[in-house]
Structures are given as structure tokens and as C-alpha cells.
Amino acid sequence: MAKEAQQQVSYTVEELVAVNPYNPDILADLENYVNEQVSSQKYSLDANLCLLRLYQCEPERMSPPIVARILIKALMAMPAQDFSLCLFLIPEQVQSEEQFKTLIVLSHYLETARFRLFWDEVAKNRSLLESVPGFQQAIEAYAVHVLSLTYQKVPRAVLAEAINKEGLALDQFLEYHVANSGWAIEKSQGHSQLIVLPPNEFNHPELKKNASDSVSYEHVTRIFPVLS
Amino acid sequence: MAAYDADSSAGGDLAYDPNFVPDSVKTFVVHLYRQIREKNVYEIHQMYEGSFNRLTDRMFRESPWPTAEAVEPYVDGDHVFCLLYREMWFRHVYARLTPTPKQRVESWDNYCNLFGVVLHGVVNMQLPNQWLWDMVDEFVYQFQSYCQYRAKLKNKTEEELQLLRNFDQAWNVYGVLNYLQALVEKSNIIQILEREKEGLEQFTVDNGYDYQGGSNVLKMLGYYSMIGLLRVHCLLGDYRTGLKCMAPIDLSQQGVYTNVIGSHISTIYHYGFANLMLRRYGDAIREFNKMLLYILKYKQYHQKSPQYDQILKKNEQMYALLAVCLSLCPQQKLVDENVSTQLKEKYNDKMTKMQRYDDEASTVYDELFSYGCPKFITPSAPVLDEPLMNYNQEAYRLQLKMFLFEVKQQQLLAGIRSFLKIYSTITVTKLAQFMDVDEATLRTILMTYKHKMHSTDNDGKIVSNADIDFYVDDDTVHVVEAKPTKRFGDYFLRQILKFEEMISELEKVQLD
Numbered sequence: 001m002a003k004e005a006q007q008q009v010s011y012t013v014e015e016l017v018a019v020n021p022y023n024p025d026i027l028a029d030l031e032n033y034v035n036e037q038v039s040s041q042k043y044s045l046d047a048n049l050c051l052l053r054l055y056q057c058e059p060e061r062m063s064p065p066i067v068a069r070i071l072i073k074a075l076m077a078m079p080a081q082d083f084s085l086c087l088f089l090i091p092e093q094v095q096s097e098e099q100f101k102t103l104i105v106l107s108h109y110l111e112t113a114r115f116r117l118f119w120d121e122v123a124k125n126r127s128l129l130e131s132v133p134g135f136q137q138a139i140e141a142y143a144v145h146v147l148s149l150t151y152q153k154v155p156r157a158v159l160a161e162a163i164n165k166e167g168l169a170l171d172q173f174l175e176y177h178v179a180n181s182g183w184a185i186e187k188s189q190g191h192s193q194l195i196v197l198p199p200n201e202f203n204h205p206e207l208k209k210n211a212s213d214s215v216s217y218e219h220v221t222r223i224f225p226v227l228s
Numbered sequence: 229m230a231a232y233d234a235d236s237s238a239g240g241d242l243a244y245d246p247n248f249v250p251d252s253v254k255t256f257v258v259h260l261y262r263q264i265r266e267k268n269v270y271e272i273h274q275m276y277e278g279s280f281n282r283l284t285d286r287m288f289r290e291s292p293w294p295t296a297e298a299v300e301p302y303v304d305g306d307h308v309f310c311l312l313y314r315e316m317w318f319r320h321v322y323a324r325l326t327p328t329p330k331q332r333v334e335s336w337d338n339y340c341n342l343f344g345v346v347l348h349g350v351v352n353m354q355l356p357n358q359w360l361w362d363m364v365d366e367f368v369y370q371f372q373s374y375c376q377y378r379a380k381l382k383n384k385t386e387e388e389l390q391l392l393r394n395f396d397q398a399w400n401v402y403g404v405l406n407y408l409q410a411l412v413e414k415s416n417i418i419q420i421l422e423r424e425k426e427g428l429e430q431f432t433v434d435n436g437y438d439y440q441g442g443s444n445v446l447k448m449l450g451y452y453s454m455i456g457l458l459r460v461h462c463l464l465g466d467y468r469t470g471l472k473c474m475a476p477i478d479l480s481q482q483g484v485y486t487n488v489i490g491s492h493i494s495t496i497y498h499y500g501f502a503n504l505m506l507r508r509y510g511d512a513i514r515e516f517n518k519m520l521l522y523i524l525k526y527k528q529y530h531q532k533s534p535q536y537d538q539i540l541k542k543n544e545q546m547y548a549l550l551a552v553c554l555s556l557c558p559q560q561k562l563v564d565e566n567v568s569t570q571l572k573e574k575y576n577d578k579m580t581k582m583q584r585y586d587d588e589a590s591t592v593y594d595e596l597f598s599y600g601c602p603k604f605i606t607p608s609a610p611v612l613d614e615p616l617m618n619y620n621q622e623a624y625r626l627q628l629k630m631f632l633f634e635v636k637q638q639q640l641l642a643g644i645r646s647f648l649k650i651y652s653t654i655t656v657t658k659l660a661q662f663m664d665v666d667e668a669t670l671r672t673i674l675m676t677y678k679h680k681m682h683s684t685d686n687d688g689k690i691v692s693n694a695d696i697d698f699y700v701d702d703d704t705v706h707v708v709e710a711k712p713t714k715r716f717g718d719y720f721l722r723q724i725l726k727f728e729e730m731i732s733e734l735e736k737v738q739l740d
Contacts, residue, residue, distance in 0.1 A: 049468060049469055057608050088505070089465055149690075158671060194702055
């Protein structure tokens with residue numbers, strides 16, 4: 001029953017954002033929705049942008065902990081650019097506060113694929129990041145994504161650094177993806193492991209469909225009068 | 229509405245009598261009023277674009293037109309006509325003179341009244357699209373101007389500060405956004421565009437006009453408000469929401485938005501800029517290219533238009549932004565030859581510098597971005613206690629800072645690109661040596677290149693923007709050149725339609 005009531009609230013918030021976004025009265029609802037996104041591992045960029053816009057218009061009502069949570073959720077949405085989109089709406093003085101500086105540094109490391117530095121910094125800021133469940137897994141998914149864009153076959157050490165796993169934890173991770181995501185393991189010349197990532201159009205260019213040559217249905221309808 | 233106060237006129241022209249209506253103005257308003265009542269859109273357009281500007285040049289270069297109150301008796305006291313007249317009156321003040329603080333607030337009131345009447349659905353006129361576009365465009369412009377004005381607190385007089393305190397609702401950002409949103413909703417324009425895709429509406433074919441005796445005003449104001457919303461959101465730094473507001477309009481096609489050149493340029497300029505900030509460089513380049521080519525071909529036809537200067541300014545800004553996009557994301561085949569020539573003439577040196585990615589590059593990026601970007605605003609109300617400061621640059625500084633940060637993150641990619649152009653395969657070790665970094669760093673640079681050159685579109689799909697691509701097999705980098713995409717499908721469709729047109733023309737010819 002409680003879960004249904006919760007679903008009711010989030011449906012209303014999304015509706016509010018779609019229908020009446022420029023309304024300072026929904027600020028409290030939007031803040032609650034951020035907390036709900038955190039606790040139930042959901043995410044809505046539009047609702048969060050709406051809230052950041054309201055904060056922009058009424059800076060006295062801004063709540064730093066809520067903004068921090070929004071930014072962490074945005075980090076978890078990578079490779080989507082949500083983090084920058086949020087920052088565009090946050091004034092410079094706010095961005096220079098300690099916790100936001102840390103988050104900006106973390107985003108910078110992820111944007112430039114400096115995973116080792118990233119995980120080191122995360123270790124120094126556990127309290128900030130552990131308050132958002134799913135953070136670890138989300139970043140691991142991003143790391144795997146970037147590796148899949150880049151590598152057909154990636155050395156074990158590179159993967160290990162990217163997802164911050166070693167030894168047994170790494171083996172378990174590999175086992176899971178071999179079984180579920182189409183990964184394979186080979187031995188490289190130096191006797192260390194090579195992980196073969198599934199082929200996609202980014203690491204196997206021959207798979208790239210020439211999508212731009214397909215014509216959309218709407219455009220074809222333009223010549224129906226001619227054909228008849 | 230308070231009568232115009234001649235003593236505090238910004239023109240300082242004490243000879244100006246707001247209540248004196250010269251004969252030519254009398255004739256003008258009587259004629260215009262009649263044309264509006266008889267719904268002669270062509271005539272209205274001639275008077276609106278032609279006569280109004282000629283009279284302005286002749287008699288009102290440095291003073292306002294007679295007030296709406298003075299003109300009222302000649303138009304049967306028609307309430308809506310006076311609202312329209314007043315809108316033109318304020319627009320003229322903004323264009324040729326400097327509005328006083330009081331006038332800024334009064335103009336806001338007028339827009340509230342005008343939009344209020346339109347939203348009630350009681351306006352049954354047909355007005356030229358140019359006029360309706362100008363209204364929305366001016367509305368957003370005056371909002372932007374007001375935000376800039378009230379953010380400059382340092383040299384304000386006590387009287388000005390008091391005005392700001394008393395009229396704190398004037399031009400408030402919620403009001404502006406809500407009016408635009410209301411026009412979009414009340415006009416049902418989104419549903420109309422949807423139904424048009426299924427062939428149930430003639431909106432685009434009729435250019436928004438109503439040939440069944442109805443009115444185009446609410447519909448077109450709703451349509452143009454979508455572009456207005458894109459613009460306001462760009463000014464606030466919310467690019468994603470701005471693009472969402474424009475989603476109902478298909479930019480790959482001609483549409484009503486292309487028929488008034490002001491709306492065409494404003495749409496593409498803001499669309500392109502938003503995509504640039506979203507790192508969707510391919511989309512931005514494509515749209516800027518199309519627009520610049522269009523302006524190149526057709527600007528001569530607009531030389532006499534009052535908007536000519538604006539067109540030229542936006543043209544230059546788009547070249548600057550295009551230079552920025554192409555430096556961040558070089559593309560061989562997306563830019564038309566003629567546009568490319570113009571671009572090289574204006575920015576060849578600067579583009580070379582930007583692609584070097586050193587400190588000097590940063591300065592050039594700063595310069596071009598600052599020239600090409602919109603005039604960002606801070607939407608919050610000013611804090612009116614001491615100490616009074618100017619904060620009108622804050623919004624711009626934030627966007628610039630974020631943009632330059634992004635540029636810096638992409639700094640190392642230029643080095644990679646130059647090597648990828650030369651080699652078809654190269655080991656990680658060798659490449660690291662050439663770039664003078666250790667292997668681990670090189671691997672991060674390779675991944676950064678991949679990440680930055682692929683953007684996420686609105687549906688979450690990953691799209692590649694890279695002209696040169698690669699993949700890594702253990703410790704070897706294999707380079708792949710992106711194939712130029714030939715759009716055969718589109719080409720054939722266009723030719724089919726063209727030939728059909730020609731054939732039907734020929735069939736009409738009768739030989740004796």
C-alpha cells in the first residue's frame with residue numbers, strides 16, 4: 001500500500017514538471033522527489049533541472065544538501081552530460097563551496113577517464129557519496145561503457161583500474177559478465193588476461209550501419225501523392 | 229496607463245507633445261484600423277512594415293509616436309487596436325530611443341493586457357506573421373533588457389531603486405515563462421503540429437493563416453512562443469529544456485518558422501548554440517551551415533528591411549560559433565563550400581590557433597565564444613540593500629567558465645588527432661612515446677577522445693561526432709576514417725518532387 005502511495009506522488013511530480021514547471025509553489029514537492037530518487041534509485045533529470053531553475057530564481061530557498069544529491073545522481077547518469085547541464089544552472093559562489101568543488105573534481109576525472117585518480121578521491125569522500133545508493137555500480141557501468149567504446153580487447157589491469165576491483169572481486173565481476181554480457185577471456189602474449197568485449201559499432205567500425213541513408217517514414221509520405 | 233511624461237522623456241525633446249496627432253499619423257491609424265477590421269493581411273503587412281517605418285524615419289526619429297490615448301478617438305476607441313498600437317509604440321522607443329524605467333514597467337503591463345486578451349480567445353483578427361513574430365521576439369528582448377538593466381545597481385538613483393522595489397513583479401521570470409507557456413498551451417499548437425503529420429491539418433501549407441474566417445493570432449503566437457521559450461531557456465543556461473520546448477517543430481524540414489527570416493535565424497542560432505553547449509557538435513555544425521548558406525544566398529533581398537542589421541549581426545555570430553564547433557570537432561564534409569570560404573576568410577588564423585590547444589588557444593576560444601554567445605541573464609530579483617553592485621555579467625561569466633573548462637578537458641585530444649591522421653596502426657607504447665606521456669596516461673587520453681567525441685542524444689542513444697575514429701586491440705591502436713555519408717534517400721525524394729512539379733507545369737502549357 002505504501003509503495004502505491006509513493007508511486008502516486010512521483011506520478012504527480014512528473015506531471016507537474018510537464019504541465020506547470022514555472023511555478024515556485026512546487027519547490028517542496030521537487031525537493032522531496034530528489035530524496036525519493038536517491039532512496040529508491042530512480043532518476044529524473046527534467047524534475048531536477050526544474051528545481052535548479054527555481055533555485056536560480058530564488059537563491060534564498062536553495063538547499064545545498066539537495067543540490068549535492070542532484071549532482072551525485074547526475075554523475076551516476078554518465079556518459080550523459082547531465083552533470084554539466086546541472087552546473088550551468090548553479091551560480092559560481094555556490095560552486096566554490098567545498099562539497100561542490102569535490103564533486104566537480106570527481107566529474108573532471110570521469111570526463112577525462114582518469115579512473116585511478118577518481119577512485120582515490122572517492123575513497124577520501126566516502127561519507128558524501130555513500131549516502132546515495134547505487135553510486136558504485138553506476139560508475140562501474142560508465143567505466144565499462146567507455147572501455148566498450150575504445151577496446152575490442154582490453155588488458156585485465158586496465159579494466160581493474162577502471163572499475164576499482166582486484167583479485168577475487170574482479171574475478172567475480174568477470175564471471176558475471178562472461179555469463180550475462182557476452183564477454184570472453186583470452187590469454188595475451190604476456191600470459192596475462194585479455195578481456196574480449198562484445199562487438200558494437202564503436203569498437204568494430206565495420207558494424208556501423210549507414211543510418212543516415214535510411215529515409216524516415218514521414219519523408220516518404222511526401223511522395224505518396226505522386227506515386228498514386 | 230499613465231500618460232507619457234514629456235519632461236522625463238529620454239529624448240529630452242520638450243517640443244514633443246504626446247497628444248498631438250499629425251495628419252499623416254491620423255491617416256495611418258484610420259487606414260490600418262480599417263484594414264485590420266476587413267482582414268486584409270497583405271495590406272496590413274504593407275502598412276506595418278512599410279508605412280510605419282517611413283513615418284518613423286520622417287517624423288519620429290528622435291521622439292516617440294503619439295500616445296495610444298491620443299490616437300484612440302480615430303479608431304472607435306477599439307481596445308485591442310490600442311493594445312497593438314501601444315506595443316508598436318514601446319517597440320519604437322526601445323529601437324530608436326532609450327526607454328525610461330517607468331516605460332519599461334508600462335510596457336510589461338501592456339504585454340500582460342495584450343496577451344491576456346489573446347489568451348481569452350476573443351481576438352478574431354488575422355495579422356501578418358511578421359507582426360506576430362515581432363511581438364514575441366520583442367517580448368523576450370525587453371525581458372532580457374530589463375534583467376540586464378536591473379542587475380546594474382551601482383549607479384542607480386534612489387528614484388530608480390524605489391521603482392524597482394514597487395514594481396518587483398514587472399518582468400519577473402515566472403511571469404514571462406508562464407505567458408509563453410500559456411500561449412503554447414491555449415493555442416493547441418503542439419496538437420496541431422502532431423495532427424499535421426497525419427495529414428489532418430493544413431497549418432504549414434497555409435502558413436498558419438486561417439482561410440475559414442477565423443483568426444491566426446493565438447495559433448501563431450503559440451507557435452512563435454515555442455521559439456521564445458527556447459530563447460529564454462538559453463539565456464538562463466538551461467539548454468536541454470530549451471531544446472525540448474522546440475521539439476514539436478521539425479527542423480529538418482521547411483516550416484512556418486522559415487517563412488519569417490527573423491524567426492528562422494533566431495531558431496537556428498539558439499538551437500545551434502544549445503547543441504554546442506550539449507557537446508552535440510555535429511548537429512550544431514549542420515544547422516549553422518544550412519542557415520549561413522541561406523543568408524549568403526538571400527540576404528540581398530532583405531537589405532531594405534528594418535531587420536537587416538540584426539540579420540548581419542546574427543550572421544557574424546554564427547560564423548564565430550561555427551569556427552568554435554569545427555575547432556573542437558573537425559569535420560570534412562558537413563560544411564558547404566561557399567560557407568567554408570567565408571569562414572576561412574574570417575577565421576582561418578583563429579581556427580588554427582584554437583586547434584593548437586595551448587594557452588593562446590584558450591584566449592581565442594574565449595574571444596569567439598564571448599562574441600557569439602547570447603546575452604545571458606540572472607533571473608533572480610536584485611537585492612536592494614547596500615552595498616550595491618553590478619552583477620549583470622555573472623551569468624555570462626559562469627557560462628564562459630564552464631565552456632572553457634570543457635575546452636581544457638579536450639586539450640590533449642588535438643595531439644591524438646594529428647597522429648591518428650598519419651598512422652593506420654600504431655602500438656600504445658609508440659604513440660605514448662610520440663606524445664611524450666606514459667602509457668597509462670595515453671590510455672586515458674584515448675578513452676577521453678572516445679567519450680568526448682560521442683554525444684548522447686535525447687533518447688539516450690550514443691552518436692559519434694568523430695571524423696577520425698579508432699579501436700584498441702590489447703596494445704595496438706587501429707585507425708578508422710569515418711566514411712562520408714551520402715544521403716541518397718533524401719536526394720532522390722527531392723528530385724522526384726521537383727520533377728513532378730516540372731511535369732505538371734509543362735502539362736499546363738498549351739500549344740496552338
